[in-house]
Amino acid sequence: MEHKKEYPLGGVIPKGGTAHDYSTGGWRKLRPVLDKSKCTNCLICWVMCPDSAIITEDGKMAGFDLDHCKGCGICAVECPDKVKAIKMEQEAE
Amino acid sequence: MAITATKGQTGLTGNSAVAYAMKQINPDVCAAYPITPSTQVVEDFSSYVADGAVTTELVTVESEHSAMSACIGAAAAGARVMTATSSQGLALMWEMLYIASGMRLPIVLCNVNRALSAPINIHCDHSDSMGARDSGWVQLYAETVQEAYDNMFMAVRIAEHQKVLLPIMTCLDGFITSHAIENISLLEDQEVRQFIGEYRPATSLLDTDHPVTMGAMTLPEVYMEFKHQQSEAMKRAKDAALEVMADFGKRFGREYGLFETYRLEDAETAIVILNSAAGTTKVAIDELRKQGKKVGLLRPRLFRPFPWREMADALKGKKAVAVLDRADSMNAFGGPVFNEVRSALYDLDNRPKMINRIYGLGGRDYKVKDAISVFDELAKIAETGKIETLVKYITL
Numbered sequence: 196m197e198h199k200k201e202y203p204l205g206g207v208i209p210k211g212g213t214a215h216d217y218s219t220g221g222w223r224k225l226r227p228v229l230d231k232s233k234c235t236n237c238l239i240c241w242v243m244c245p246d247s248a249i250i251t252e253d254g255k256m257a258g259f260d261l262d263h264c265k266g267c268g269i270c271a272v273e274c275p276d277k278v279k280a281i282k283m284e285q286e287a288e
Numbered sequence: 289m290a291i292t293a294t295k296g297q298t299g300l301t302g303n304s305a306v307a308y309a310m311k312q313i314n315p316d317v318c319a320a321y322p323i324t325p326s327t328q329v330v331e332d333f334s335s336y337v338a339d340g341a342v343t344t345e346l347v348t349v350e351s352e353h354s355a356m357s358a359c360i361g362a363a364a365a366g367a368r369v370m371t372a373t374s375s376q377g378l379a380l381m382w383e384m385l386y387i388a389s390g391m392r393l394p395i396v397l398c399n400v401n402r403a404l405s406a407p408i409n410i411h412c413d414h415s416d417s418m419g420a421r422d423s424g425w426v427q428l429y430a431e432t433v434q435e436a437y438d439n440m441f442m443a444v445r446i447a448e449h450q451k452v453l454l455p456i457m458t459c460l461d462g463f464i465t466s467h468a469i470e471n472i473s474l475l476e477d478q479e480v481r482q483f484i485g486e487y488r489p490a491t492s493l494l495d496t497d498h499p500v501t502m503g504a505m506t507l508p509e510v511y512m513e514f515k516h517q518q519s520e521a522m523k524r525a526k527d528a529a530l531e532v533m534a535d536f537g538k539r540f541g542r543e544y545g546l547f548e549t550y551r552l553e554d555a556e557t558a559i560v561i562l563n564s565a566a567g568t569t570k571v572a573i574d575e576l577r578k579q580g581k582k583v584g585l586l587r588p589r590l591f592r593p594f595p596w597r598e599m600a601d602a603l604k605g606k607k608a609v610a611v612l613d614r615a616d617s618m619n620a621f622g623g624p625v626f627n628e629v630r631s632a633l634y635d636l637d638n639r640p641k642m643i644n645r646i647y648g649l650g651g652r653d654y655k656v657k658d659a660i661s662v663f664d665e666l667a668k669i670a671e672t673g674k675i676e677t678l679v680k681y682i683t684l
């Protein structure tokens with residue numbers, strides 16, 4: 196798409212999954228921080244994250260994709276009360 | 289009652305004729321919400337769906353905003369999509385109209401013209417579709433039931449034309465045309481199928497082998513290029529419309545153009561007017577012609593894109609022209625048709641004197657005598673070269 200004349204009609208992006216290439220993490224004010232020692236790998240956070248920003252490895256919670264995490268804090272709220280393995284911290288600190 | 293005739297002559301209201309055209313087109317999806325005076329279009333069409341006369345997926349939504357949203361979703365999935373509405377319904381679709389045109393989805397919408405509230409009114413004027421004139425939709429207007437029926441088929445071809453790919457609005461006058469029964473000539477299903485052909489969308493959200501993303505955000509470095517593409521497509525829609533109308537005329541013998549002229553060629557004064565009121569004006573013209581007065585008419589059909597060059601050519605040399613608007617732009621400078629026609633004539637060496645008369649709002653009658661008094665006024669302007677009032681409400 197180097198040449199502007201070749202832009203696809205109506206702004207159609209002619210392939211899928213392109214959101215992955217576009218970093219939106221810069222909007223974040225709060226950053227989720229995981230306490231691995233508490234985490235039970237229930238993956239409720241993975242289910243609930245609206246931005247698919249929970250990274251899993253071998254079916255286990257492995258951290259956050261900070262290029263796409265927008266810091267909404269849903270994961271921290273949804274992590275079961277008895278566990279509370281995610282804390283939100285100020286991005287600036 | 290939905291009609292059962294399959295061809296030939298039959299008496300139909302404008303709404304039933306449009307619904308019958310939709311039946312013959314058999315779109316993949318129709319998402320609609322009924323509203324006066326276009327209700328019968330959707331009512332008749334839903335009978336066709338219930339009877340299995342079409343294979344259309346009819347989506348009965350909870351509002352017109354949802355209707356247009358569902359149309360957009362279906363069109364993005366690659367479906368041939370149609371809907372119908374009026375007035376407040378079109379107004380509620382507003383936000384989505386721009387999404388449909390910006391995404392270049394060739395949706396066909398039949399708008400049965402009705403006044404916008406407030407005060408609330410269910411009768412005809414053009415404030416609904418005129419308000420949508422800058423939404424990037426092609427617009428076709430019709431004087432008669434026959435023309436409203438024929439426009440539906442041409443609309444499909446113009447919208448889906450490879451050089452266009454824009455949504456299209458076909459407009460007819462609420463009640464006056466939508467509810468009046470006219471003897472019209474129907475096409476055969478086979479003829480319709482051959483004329484409109486199959487719709488082959490360039491991309492489809494349902495094609496998982498070729499995934500695409502639609503409706504993505506564009507920032508200042510590209511947004512303008514997409515608008516430019518859209519603008520160029522709108523320019524091309526004029527030639528596409530001419531091509532489609534010529535093919536329609538060749539196949540079915542009914543000739544249509546960018547606009548219709550009536551006794552215009554040797555006319556010294558003329559009225560420019562849309563839709564059903566053109567019929568009334570023609571009667572006035574015949575009467576005045578009997579008295580030897582050289583009067584004529586130009587009735588725009590394709591309003592978007594606006595065929596300004598052709599219009600200027602048709603009106604050049606006239607002494608005085610009145611543009612009659614069935615909608616006010618509320619700009620204190622005349623109605624939308626007036627502003628555009630007047631602007632189209634600006635480059636002529638010998639410009640006609642021009643006036644604007646706003647008539648027929650909210651279904652107010654426009655009679656032969658009203659057309660005659662406009663022609664009388666034009667005769668005076670032609671004689672003196674002086675315009676007393678540029679813009680004025682008539683039929684008050």
Ligand code: SF4
Binds near residue numbers: 227246247263265270
């Ligand atoms: S803060 Fe929000 S976006 Fe970030 S990982 Fe948690 S749920 Fe996802």
Ligand code: SF4
Binds near residue numbers: 256275
């Ligand atoms: S919700 Fe809490 S416990 Fe469950 S996987 Fe996520 S961080 Fe671990």
